[in-house]
Amino acid sequence: MSILILTRSDDNESVAMVTRAIEARGERVIRLDSDRYPTDLRLSMDLDPAGHRTTMRVGNAAFELGEVRSIWLRRHHIAAALPTDMDAQLRAGAVAESRAALFGLLGSLDAFWMDPLPVIRWAGQKPLQLKLAQELGLLVPRTLITNDPDRAREFARDCPGGVVAKMLSSFRVLDDGIEKVVFTTPVTEAHLEQVSGLRWSPMTFQQRVRKKLELRVTIVGQRVFAAAVDSQAFERATEDWRRDGLAMLDAWRPYALPAGVERRLLALMSRLELNYGAVDIIVTPDDEHVFLEVNPSGEFFWLERCPGLPISDAIADVLTGRAARCLRVAYDRAAGAPL
Structure with a gap:
């Protein structure tokens, strides 16, 4: 075989x-x-x-x-x-x-x-992820997804700690052959003055969450591997650690997730019918764990180097049938209920 x-x-x-x-x-x-x-x-x-x-x-x-x-x-x-x-x-x-x-x-x-392509596409919907995560008891940032400029301005006023903007899709542009990625960006007053541009494309806004650490939690079957990095120690990574990811490759450390957070993440993976996912979480100065998203095809290779998490072994175990797999349920995608 x-x-x-x-x-x-x-x-x-x-x-x-x-x-x-x-x-x-x-x-x-x-x-x-x-x-x-x-x-x-x-x-x-x-x-x-x-x-x-x-x-x-x-x-x-x-x-x-x-x-x-x-x-x-x-x-x-x-x-x-x-x-x-x-x-x-x-x-x-x-x-x-x-x-x-x-x-x-x-x-x-x-x-x-x-995982099957239809499952990856369905599970990759970030609004669905946030909704399910909140239902399962995970903390999520206050979020607005809109193409309504008035709602965006109102949301910014209601978040005194600040707002960030991000994309639901992997938005990239080529500039003289160089690929540029749109990272999570703080929203300024100057941005709000130009928010009428939402009529051309919706955008996601979230309440800014103060960071003590950022986590990448890789889940394979029923195994959970968590790593943490102090993104605030890197000037270019304070809002989005991916902006300076190469400089941070050796800065990741193993992290012990609270049992309740791990249990809820596994429940989320079950609801999304995923056997693999890379979860991004913020740990606040008050040690709260705030869920951001799960990438059904997220990278993991650098975490094998540092801090040395055996993720490829876990993937091999699931693929060869040596480890537990997600038992998929046929879902009515409109109603969100098992058929």
């Missing part, structure tokens, strides 16, 4: 870490770089009265995907290698068909997924 890792050619060392951990458990790993499909990688499903067979060819190597028992949906960038000078409509159609074929063929396998 094999474990399939669905990723992309330019992924980081996380894939190698998990691959080593899986192979140490005596299992075979098949790596599928989605950006190489359909240009360099061949996938076929043969269906006839005798049954069906799904195969993958990469160069001279061939793989029987029917033996795959688990799939780690790590990253995907399907059809990225298609020629950029193709007719725009034809290229869009080829990308759409490649996406449908890849996920359709893999979806036909009798395999456990960590």
Whole structure:
């Protein structure tokens, strides 16, 4: 039997870490770089009265995907290698068909997924996360998501400790070929004077939370790994630690989560039907733990280096069936209730 890792050619060392951990458990790993499909990688499903067979060819190597028992949906960038000078409509159609074929063929396998793409997309909705977290008893910041300038101004007036603005999506812009990310930003009076621009795009505003520490809590199955960093010791990271993440790589330390917080985070993961998630939390000067969000595909590789959390081993255990997995319930997404 094999474990399939669905990723992309330019992924980081996380894939190698998990691959080593899986192979140490005596299992075979098949790596599928989605950006190489359909240009360099061949996938076929043969269906006839005798049954069906799904195969993958990469160069001279061939793989029987029917033996795959688990799939780690790590990253995907399907059809990225298609020629950029193709007719725009034809290229869009080829990308759409490649996406449908890849996920359709893999979806036909009798395999456990960590985690299925529809679950990742549903669970990744930050308004849903905040609502569920609050219902489960986790502290969350006062939040406004709006495209109404008047409501934004009113919200800022009602938060005397200050307000920050952030994006629900991974908003990036290219400036002379350099990728720039929109980080969490304090809202100033000058910003409020320009808030009429919300008519072009909504934005998320949150009450500013004072920070003693920032936590990255990685949850794999039923295992919880918490690490803390003093972001306030880094000038560029005071509002968003990602802004100076490279400088902070060696500053992370193990952190003991209060039992009640850990229990509620596991309950949240269960409600979101996730086997993997990277949670961001603020610890206030009063030692309150304030939930911000959970990223269903969040990074973890630097936490293996410092402070040395065995996250890849936990992922390997879930994928190989050696550790408990989330038992998924079919949900009515509109009503939020089990079917």
